[in-house]
Amino acid sequence: xxxxxxxxxxxxxxxxxxxxxxxxxxxxxxxxxxxxxxxxxxxxxxxxxxxxxxxxxxxxxxxxxxxxxxxxxxxxxxxxxxxxxxxxxxxxxxxxxxxxxxxxxxxxxxxxxxxxxxxxxxxxxxxxxxxxxxxxxxxxxxxxxxxxxxxxxxxxxxxxxxxxxxxxxxxx
Amino acid sequence: xxxxxxxxxxxxxxxxxxxxxxxxxxxxxxxxxxxxxxxxxxxxxxxxxxxxxxxxxxxxxxxxxxxxxxxxxxxxxxxxxxxxxxxxxxxxxxxxxxxxxxxxxxxxxxxxxxxxxxxxxxxxxxxxxxxxxxxxxxxxxxxxxxxxxxxxxxxxxxxxxxxxxxxxxxxxxxxxxxxxxxxxxxxxxxxxxxxxxxxxxxxxxxxxxxxxxxxxxxxxxxxxxxxxxxxxxxxxxxxxxxxxxxxxxxxxxxxxxxxxxxxxxxxxxxxxxxxxxxxxxxxxxxxxxxxxxxxxxxxxxxxxxxxxxxxxxxxxxxxxxxxxxxxxxxxxxxxxxxxxxxxxxxxxxxxxx
Numbered sequence: 001x002x003x004x005x006x007x008x009x010x011x012x013x014x015x016x017x018x019x020x021x022x023x024x025x026x027x028x029x030x031x032x033x034x035x036x037x038x039x040x041x042x043x044x045x046x047x048x049x050x051x052x053x054x055x056x057x058x059x060x061x062x063x064x065x066x067x068x069x070x071x072x073x074x075x076x077x078x079x080x081x082x083x084x085x086x087x088x089x090x091x092x093x094x095x096x097x098x099x100x101x102x103x104x105x106x107x108x109x110x111x112x113x114x115x116x117x118x119x120x121x122x123x124x125x126x127x128x129x130x131x132x133x134x135x136x137x138x139x140x141x142x143x144x145x146x147x148x149x150x151x152x153x154x155x156x157x158x159x160x161x162x163x164x165x166x167x168x169x170x171x172x
Numbered sequence: 173x174x175x176x177x178x179x180x181x182x183x184x185x186x187x188x189x190x191x192x193x194x195x196x197x198x199x200x201x202x203x204x205x206x207x208x209x210x211x212x213x214x215x216x217x218x219x220x221x222x223x224x225x226x227x228x229x230x231x232x233x234x235x236x237x238x239x240x241x242x243x244x245x246x247x248x249x250x251x252x253x254x255x256x257x258x259x260x261x262x263x264x265x266x267x268x269x270x271x272x273x274x275x276x277x278x279x280x281x282x283x284x285x286x287x288x289x290x291x292x293x294x295x296x297x298x299x300x301x302x303x304x305x306x307x308x309x310x311x312x313x314x315x316x317x318x319x320x321x322x323x324x325x326x327x328x329x330x331x332x333x334x335x336x337x338x339x340x341x342x343x344x345x346x347x348x349x350x351x352x353x354x355x356x357x358x359x360x361x362x363x364x365x366x367x368x369x370x371x372x373x374x375x376x377x378x379x380x381x382x383x384x385x386x387x388x389x390x391x392x393x394x395x396x397x398x399x400x401x402x403x404x405x406x407x408x409x410x411x412x413x414x415x416x417x418x419x420x421x422x423x424x425x426x427x428x429x430x431x432x433x434x435x436x437x438x439x440x441x442x443x444x445x446x447x448x449x450x451x452x453x454x455x456x457x458x459x460x461x462x463x464x465x466x467x468x469x470x471x472x473x474x475x476x477x478x479x480x481x482x483x484x485x486x487x488x489x490x491x492x493x494x495x496x497x498x499x500x501x502x503x504x505x506x507x508x509x510x511x512x513x514x515x516x517x518x519x520x521x522x523x524x525x
Contacts, residue, residue, distance in 0.1 A: 012459060078212075079212045079216050081216065089215070090340065090341070091213070091215055091294070091339045091340050091341075092213060092337070092338075092339055092340075092341070093212055093213060093215065093216040094211070094212040094213055094216065095207060095209060095213075095329035095331075095337040098331055098334055098337050098344075099331075105334075105341075108341055109334075109341065109344070109402055112341055112342055112402075113344075113345065113399075113400045113401060113402040113403055114376070114400060114403065115345075115400070115402050115403020115404070116333075116402070116403065117333050117334075117402070117403060118331075118332075118333060118334055118335025118336075118344075118345045118346070118402060118403070119403060119404065119405050120335060120345060120346040120348075120404070120405040120406045120409075121316070121319075121335075121336075121346060121405070121406055122330070123323045123328050123330050124320065124323065124324070125323065125324065130332050133332075
């Protein structure tokens with residue numbers, strides 16, 4: 001297939017653009033793609049994952065404000081990034097942004113990951129408390145299982161373990 | 173300079189090893205993204221702030237435990253020429269982003285190049301581990317071990333609910349991106365690949381590759397990686413990728429057997445033609461090189477070609493790229509000159525036997 005831009009070189013990049021159900025295909029060579037700039041992923045003007053994210057961020061939960069919800073923080077007071085900038089760049093400015101924009105992030109994370117809460121690894125030095133809390137949650141689930149299966153003796157043991165951990169947590 | 177060996181040899185030491193299922197899985201890679209609690213992410217950091225990050229990470233490097241894993245070389249990006257950077261990108265040791273855009277960027281490489289730690293890329297710290305063949309769990313274990321060592325020295329940005337905080341929302345949570353690079357020529361030839369690829373994307377995994385015409389990836393190489401980093405544990409993410417990749421390996425094996433039974437003369441013809449062209453051509457563009465090398469690799473795996481090793485195929489995959497070709501010839505080459513040099517290099521390597 002020949003490049004549809006220059007009509008000389010073979011087309012090596014193939015794109016399909018679908019806008020409102022209308023499909024357009026591009027077949028161009030690398031040289032023309034570079035000249036056009038916009039076609040090569042990773043170039044400064046090119047399409048990137050961040051552009052895609054800003055698309056997702058356009059889904060503002062405006063209904064919330066209409067319902068008289070609290071006005072939301074629009075700027076991270078640590079690094080100064082505004083929510084609008086975050087929307088454009090698709091990237092946070094610092095770890096504090098997560099706190100400042102927290103109310104708006106569930107929707108985004110649900111769209112990107114299908115989830116909103118971390119369940120993986122926890123840093124050892126700062127994570128002792130978090131680990132204990134997570135352990136309590138696991139034990140509570142286990143306790144429920146045992147009760148349902150009428151294994152009351154082992155359920156009692158688990159209940160004691162939970163109490164022990166809760167005591168430790170409140171002591172901290 | 174110390175970094176010379178990293179940019180002179182096409183093949184990293186780790187690539188010379190033979191991993192499990194290496195006739196289908198070329199390599200397994202795990203990358204984890206981490207940030208320091210107090211500093212703005214690299215995108216917004218001032219020169220001074222990114223220098224502080226670099227200093228903090230450099231001092232964490234002094235940890236003795238790290239030396240039990242390997243000797244590491246610390247290479248600031250400013251010490252590398254544009255061409256050297258490009259070679260490291262082609263070897264997957266650094267990202268194009270680190271090479272082109274980072275401020276106070278650096279890479280820390282283990283002796284055998286299986287560990288590459290990027291500083292001041294999109295995140296402060298990106299730990300990447302590469303293993304030959306299908307060893308995704310091993311790659312994760314190593315990455316996690318190095319993560320623990322850094323974590324004992326540095327205050328990571330971590331939130332109880334969101335997990336490890338990253339610059340891009342697509343990495344938050346575990347910060348983990350695990351991927352396997354697979355060579356799937358038989359699934360492409362038997363036209364089963366589209367069905368399989370669309371099934372992969374249904375289970376939260378992504379497929380990447382340099383796409384050529386239609387659905388054909390360049391050189392039949394496909395990189396399969398996890399999409400989701402939040403709400404699944406690292407083990408779940410790795411297990412999910414492992415089991416999907418395992419199934420693809422079995423499908424590819426079955427497709428190869430089927431090809432051998434049903435169209436052996438055609439396969440032999442295809443493989444030998446590609447071998448003939450690679451060992452005699454005078455001009456070879458990168459797309460054709462990728463496809464022909466894929467055919468020869470399949471020929472080696474199927475026992476049709478004995479005189480070339482997979483090792484040489486791996487080497488050629490890296491050497492046939494623009495950065496390396498220019499590095500080897502010591503000058504900047506035009507596209508046509510590169511095609512000529514590529515053909516020459518492949519001829520040389522294939523006649524070494």
